[in-house]
Amino acid sequence: MSRVSALGRQVGWILSRRLRRVKRCAELPPQANFVVVYVEHELSNTQVYPFHLYADDIAQRHGARLFEIALQDFEADADRTICPQVRWVAFQTGFDLSDGQMQTLLGRLREVFPEAALTYLDFFAPLDLRYAAVLDPWVDCYVKKQVFTDFSQYGRTTVGDTNLTDHFARRYGIDKPQFRFEVPQGFGDKVVIGSNFCVSPRMIDRFRGRLPRTDRPIDVHARIATRGVDWYQRMRQEARQAALAVQGVRTVSEGRVSQSRFYDELAASKVCFSPFGYGEVCWRDYEAIACGALLIKPRMDHVRLAPEVFVPGETYIPIEWDCSDYEDRLREILADDKRRREICAQAFEAVHRYIEADAALDDLAPVFEAAGEARR
CATH class of the missing domain: 3.40.50 (Rossmann fold)
Incomplete structure (x- = not known):
């Protein structure tokens, strides 16, 4: 778009x-x-x-x-x-x-x-x-x-x-x-x-088009803000630390950037790590899907929404809420490029169909x- x-x-x-x-x-x-x-x-x-x-x-x-x-x-x-x-x-x-x-x-x-x-x-x-x-x-x-x-x-x-x-x-x-x-x-x-x-307004046309096909030199996009109330800050710090602890992968995480650069980074990323915010569903979930970055997120089995974009192993990769298996799930998907691309395509198509069908x-x-x- x-x-x-x-x-x-x-x-x-x-x-x-x-x-x-x-x-x-x-x-x-x-x-x-x-x-x-x-x-x-x-x-x-x-x-x-x-x-x-x-x-x-x-x-x-x-x-x-x-x-x-x-x-x-x-x-x-x-x-x-x-x-x-x-x-x-x-x-x-x-x-x-x-x-x-x-x-x-x-x-x-x-x-x-x-x-x-x-x-x-x-x-x-x-x-x-x-x-x-x-x-x-x-x-x-x-x-x-x-x-x-x-x-x-x-x-x-x-x-x-x-x-x-x-x-x-x-x-x-x-x-x-x-x-x-x-x-x-x-x-x-x-x-x-x-x-x-x-x-x-800022998302709908991204899903009316096609899934971006771009080079993805960034392994993981994980710009995770941590400031907030007590439990939120602890949760987000835990997620950020899990992302930074993985060695040998290129993870983008530091600082704040403009929205346009944020989207450019997502379009250049293989994976996006999206922890919870004050609720389970975040802007970043849809931004990642729209930009063709595979979504890794704490397990969402308990949530119902439209369209259904949190189908484990089909539209995103779930991890435990304490991020204990983050590195294992990340390395698995980075090692399987075909599966990563399939999941990204299925997630994008789920939203695309929802938008196109009004x-x-x-x-x-x-x-x-x-x-x-x-x-x-």
Whole structure:
């Protein structure tokens, strides 16, 4: 993908938002029957982008005409304009609201949009459903990028507020308070797996083309930032040390570089080592696949997402969470160039098919169909 096409995609995204954005609900035109209340952040934007990308298709299929308003503008709007023409509202929030704060927001949304079915857009990195209990009586759909494969994992008590804090705090002996996010019976029926980082302005066109065929003089790409909270820092340092401990391979790991150089390095790398972040799924996972670098990553058996890009031995090479087998798995795959290329091709093709089939558009259909059910 050329930098020109990437720039064009970004410009189109910016223009779409300008055309559809309002500062106050009173500014919504009569035809605005689908409103996204969004949080401005790089991660949250990837969840809103598909609604813009497929706006014309969504209008044709469901009759939904998109407009949007920032959460901070919605909450600051003192005008109590009622918008009965709005049939669908999808909204985001921060990750640290109290139940009372969420209840207040839900009441305001219902007041302003009395006829709308509500969808919560959870853009958070961890797998938890932290607002499930408070949202359950209000929302028709709950869209999330990734969830536990085994839904029974929800509702259990953890050390810290996620399954990752639980695992690594216990491993490293870090004292943290316990959390339990209740998930009501039947809430799983409302959960919709939305698209991930591959359907974003900076990634989607990389998967519309072909797998890069380039020389790969770098054995391993492992630029692993380590600054963060206690358990995160320990986890990332452990991963970085595992990468640097392997002798006789060329590993790129030091310093920060521009995004363009980062992509150039990935396209010149045989392997990309992508440890967990604050959640399991990272930008780097898709960046590696798009650039044709084989992905080595802590085991992802417990995660379900779309498209399925974590099939062990078929689309990535899994390692143990303590990185104890990193060197063995790395040397095995570096010694088998044919298998490495096959895995890279299969991973790229999985995402390519998903993008070309506009599968993200189909994944979002329940957001609008649930509203239809509520109206009958």
